[in-house]
Amino acid sequence: MTATPTLDLEPAGPPPAGFGLDGKRRRVADGAFRLAALASGLSVLAILLLIAVSTSQKALPALRQEGIGYVTGSRWAPNIDVFGALAFVSGTMIVSAIALALAVPVSFGIALFLSEFAPRRLRHITIYVIDMLAAVPSVVFGLWGLIVLAPWIVKIYDWIADKVDPVPVLNILFGKPVNGRSFFTAGIILALMITPIITSLTREVFDTVPPGQKEAAWALGATRWEMVRGAILPHSRTGMIGAVMLGLGRAMGETIAAALVIGSSARLTLHLFSSGDAMAAVIANQFGESGGLHRSALVAMGVVLFAMTIVVNMVARAIAGKTPSAAPVRGRR
Amino acid sequence: MAVPSPIDLTSTNVQRSRRLRNHLATSFVYGSVLVAAIPLGFVLFYVAKKGAGVVDLAFLTKDIPIVTRLPGPGMGPAIAGTLLITLAATLMAVPLGILAAVYVTEYGQGSRLAGAIRFLSDVMAGVPSIVMGLFIYTIWVLRFGQSAFAGALALGALMLPIVIRSTESMLRLVPNALREGSAALGASRSRMIMTVVLPAALPGITSGSLLAVARAAGETAPLLFTIGAARAVNPNLFEGSNAALSTQIFVNAQQPFVGAQNRAWGAALTLIVIVLLLTIVARMVSRRFTLR
Numbered sequence: 001m002t003a004t005p006t007l008d009l010e011p012a013g014p015p016p017a018g019f020g021l022d023g024k025r026r027r028v029a030d031g032a033f034r035l036a037a038l039a040s041g042l043s044v045l046a047i048l049l050l051i052a053v054s055t056s057q058k059a060l061p062a063l064r065q066e067g068i069g070y071v072t073g074s075r076w077a078p079n080i081d082v083f084g085a086l087a088f089v090s091g092t093m094i095v096s097a098i099a100l101a102l103a104v105p106v107s108f109g110i111a112l113f114l115s116e117f118a119p120r121r122l123r124h125i126t127i128y129v130i131d132m133l134a135a136v137p138s139v140v141f142g143l144w145g146l147i148v149l150a151p152w153i154v155k156i157y158d159w160i161a162d163k164v165d166p167v168p169v170l171n172i173l174f175g176k177p178v179n180g181r182s183f184f185t186a187g188i189i190l191a192l193m194i195t196p197i198i199t200s201l202t203r204e205v206f207d208t209v210p211p212g213q214k215e216a217a218w219a220l221g222a223t224r225w226e227m228v229r230g231a232i233l234p235h236s237r238t239g240m241i242g243a244v245m246l247g248l249g250r251a252m253g254e255t256i257a258a259a260l261v262i263g264s265s266a267r268l269t270l271h272l273f274s275s276g277d278a279m280a281a282v283i284a285n286q287f288g289e290s291g292g293l294h295r296s297a298l299v300a301m302g303v304v305l306f307a308m309t310i311v312v313n314m315v316a317r318a319i320a321g322k323t324p325s326a327a328p329v330r331g332r333r
Numbered sequence: 334m335a336v337p338s339p340i341d342l343t344s345t346n347v348q349r350s351r352r353l354r355n356h357l358a359t360s361f362v363y364g365s366v367l368v369a370a371i372p373l374g375f376v377l378f379y380v381a382k383k384g385a386g387v388v389d390l391a392f393l394t395k396d397i398p399i400v401t402r403l404p405g406p407g408m409g410p411a412i413a414g415t416l417l418i419t420l421a422a423t424l425m426a427v428p429l430g431i432l433a434a435v436y437v438t439e440y441g442q443g444s445r446l447a448g449a450i451r452f453l454s455d456v457m458a459g460v461p462s463i464v465m466g467l468f469i470y471t472i473w474v475l476r477f478g479q480s481a482f483a484g485a486l487a488l489g490a491l492m493l494p495i496v497i498r499s500t501e502s503m504l505r506l507v508p509n510a511l512r513e514g515s516a517a518l519g520a521s522r523s524r525m526i527m528t529v530v531l532p533a534a535l536p537g538i539t540s541g542s543l544l545a546v547a548r549a550a551g552e553t554a555p556l557l558f559t560i561g562a563a564r565a566v567n568p569n570l571f572e573g574s575n576a577a578l579s580t581q582i583f584v585n586a587q588q589p590f591v592g593a594q595n596r597a598w599g600a601a602l603t604l605i606v607i608v609l610l611l612t613i614v615a616r617m618v619s620r621r622f623t624l625r
Contacts, residue, residue, distance in 0.1 A: 026521055033523035037440055040432035041450040044457055044497070047490055051460065054471040109365025117362045129370045135612045136376060137551025139579045140601045143586045144376045147594060195369050223351055225358035246459075253461025255554040256579075260586055280463045280554070284583075287467075287558055302467040306460060313459035317452075 051306070059300035062293055070300060076266045078290065083297040085304065087268040091183065091278040092305070095258060096251040098187025098272065099194060104244055106191075107198035114199075115206040116228060134196035142260035145189040150180025150261055157184070157273045177273035181263035184272045186281075189257045198247040205239030206232055242320025249312040253305065255280035279305045377605075384602025387595045393603070397564040397576060397596075401585065404592030408600050410566045414481060414576040415607070418560065419550045421485035421570055422492060426549075427542045429489075430496025431531075437497070438504040439526055451501070458494035465490050466555040479561035481575040487555035492545040499541025503534040536618055543615035547608045553579035578604040 063070055066083050073084020110130065114123055157177035164170040209232050217227040233240075263275020264285055277285075283298050283305075290298055387406075395407035433450065441447025469487040477483070507530050515525040531538070561574025562584070578600045585597035 030521045030523045033526070034440055037432045037436035040429045041436035041441070041447070043429060044433060044450055044453045044493065047493070048453055048457055048460075050472060051464065051468045055464070055467055058467075058471045105361075106365040106368050109362045110369060113362045113366050117359060126366050126370075129366070129373060131612065131616070132377070132609075133369060133373050135547060135551075135608055136373070137553070137579060137604055137608060139551070139553040139582045139586075140380060140605060141376060143582055143597055143601055144379055146586050147597075148375070148379050192369070192372055223355035225355040226351065228358070249459050253459070253463070255461065255463040256583055260583070280461055283463050283467065284554060284557055299467050299471065302461075302464045306464045309459050309461055310456060313456065317455060 055299055055303050055306070059296055059303045062297035062300045063303075065293065066297075070297075071304065074268045078286070078294040078297070081293050083293075083300075085279070085282075085297075085301055087266045088277055088279045088282050088301065089304070090268055091262070091276045092252055092280070092308075094183050094270070094272065094276070095186045095190060095262065095278050096248055098184055099190035099251045100244065100248055102188060102191035103195045103198060103247060107195050107243075107247070108202060108240065110195070110199045111202035111206055112228060112232075114203050116224065116232070130196045130199055133192065134200075138193055138254060138257045139260075141189050141192060142257035145185060145257060145261040146181070149188070150182075150185050152180070153185060153188075154180035157182070161273065172270055173272050175271050175273060178275060179263070181261050181275050182273050183262065183276045186258045186262040186278070187272075189261055190251045190254055193254060193257060194247040194251050197250055198243050201243035201246060202236070202240055205236045205243065208239075209235045239320055242316045245312055245316030245319060249309045249316065252312065253280060253309050255284050259284040380598060380601045380605055383595065383598035387599030388602055392596075392599050396566070397581065399564060401588050401593045402590045404590075404595060406596075408578065408581060408596065408603060410563055411576040411578045411581040411600060412603060413566045413568070414560065414563070415550060415578045415604070417568070417570060418481050418484045418488060418556070418575065418577060419546060421482060422488035422549055423542070423546050425485065426489040426492035426545070427496055430493050430542075430545075431500050431538060433493075433497045434500035434504055435526055435531075437501055439522070439530065454494040454497045457490075458498065460491075461554075462491055462552055463554040463557075466558050469555065470558045474559055478572075479559060479574045480572055481560055481567070481570045484556045484560035484575065484577065485570070487559050488549040488552060491552060491555060492549045495545040495548065496542055499545070500534070500538050503537030503541060504530065506537065507533045540615040540619035543611050543618065547611035547615065550611065551579060551604060551608050553577075553583050556580050557583070578607075 062083055065081070066073065070083060070085055071089060072086055073082070074086040075082050075084045076087060077083075110126065114126060118126060154177050157174075157180070160174050161171075161176045164174050213231040213235065214227055217231040222230060258278050259281035262277055262281050264277050264281065265275045266277050266282075267274070269276065279301050283301055287295065287298050389406070392406040392408055393412060394409045397407045397410055398405055433454070437447045437450055441450070465487045469483055469490070473483045473486055511529050511533055512525060515529040520528070556577050557580060560577060560580070562580070563574045563576045567573045567575050582597045582600045582604065585593040585600070588594060588597075
């Protein structure tokens, strides 16, 4: 069953009477269908090309004015047409890093729980919880983050800032918060949103571990954790990295939740409890009231973001080997 | 079972540190489930609590108030808009996505072009939703203005790769014997696909598409610059600005007024109910007709 011979589906003779279409019309219909399918497939290529061309074109005026300064300059002043997006690029990276730092261990834990640790009933409930987490729209997370989480968590930020005040490096990262809207709050919300993705991709990888390897570990007297470390993790390492990268791609592009809770202030800082801004959030918040070169600069931000996510996604796919979402192949091939 | 073992490996005898490590790992794994479930519980709790006090018949049907400061109902136009835009996006993206998947699995098998289309649909799935909004803004809104259709184009573009991927994996599950049987009866390829392959994969395709629809219904970023902000119901797909629940939540959440924030919670409850209904139906479809 490994190599399926390709089928010659062209009929040798005329179709039996009563089959509906005569040979010629039938061939035409067949060809038309094939063409429609091909055109639909090519539409993906067409849309991607259109995205690249149309947005780059609109972004050109701003990029031409700023040159490389667009991504290296840190001053963003639309009123005098100065556009340096460095603060937003770094903001996107900071928020994504926080989101990953929070979401990755949790996602791996849940994936392990689902594939190795969970009793049957808890497993179903957990799958349900993860599905729900994936189903909640990002704007709802943003709403909750803005109105409920931010005012509450600022007290915790305050407490942490007090504690780490004398510690050299930490007091730069975790200084006094202004209000709850900050890089860190945005990171928490994004972590919630990327957890389902990383979890399900990681779980798919865990499920491909050959049972024989797990049984071998059991037979050697391993504890469950030793079985995980000895059989599952080594086999899944690349797939797990791929899952994390795909989560990163998602976190970088996530817009609305971040736009609501990040605080919207253009500043280049490593201070995680301060308000900041990220690329996607800036587009969402400023586009409506922008015009002229400012609007062009915001489209340019979209182009840069698009390029960044494509690179991250491609690296992810390359690391994971083949595309994880198409992995379960049972019936064919 | 009763074979005597030279070394006793029953769990009571495993060294203490190994047992400790195993316990630590187990509690970490259980803990991570809690860490994910607790915030979800809080989010759903607040949406249900705050939303339930706002949502009533007037809220679901009345127009959106012009003065955001004042409390009081109205999300009717946003509900109608969300349904209209999502439906239009579905009608565009689902047939196109299914046909594209048919090309990749049924015609292109292993060809370079099919591989390229699969790869590109992966790339497309990674396009940030806000970039989709900018894209439709530059090619459509700048020429034809904001409308529900512009929003539908943006949502459709987001749905397309999801539909392609899920349909593709479902088509791969259809046993080859069905295809061979159909060919042996003299059916043409298009007839085989329409009458044998697609019906066999239909439940999976339906549930995958419904999940894509649910995802699209909750999207905000692609609609921000494409549909405008209507305050009355606009049933015209192609003309005039429209409203959506997601964008209304976004706008109202940022208002300092309790009345507006309450409308955001009400809209959030309505939107979550719509999305969860779609998700649950999708799960039921896929569970009832699981293809084995």
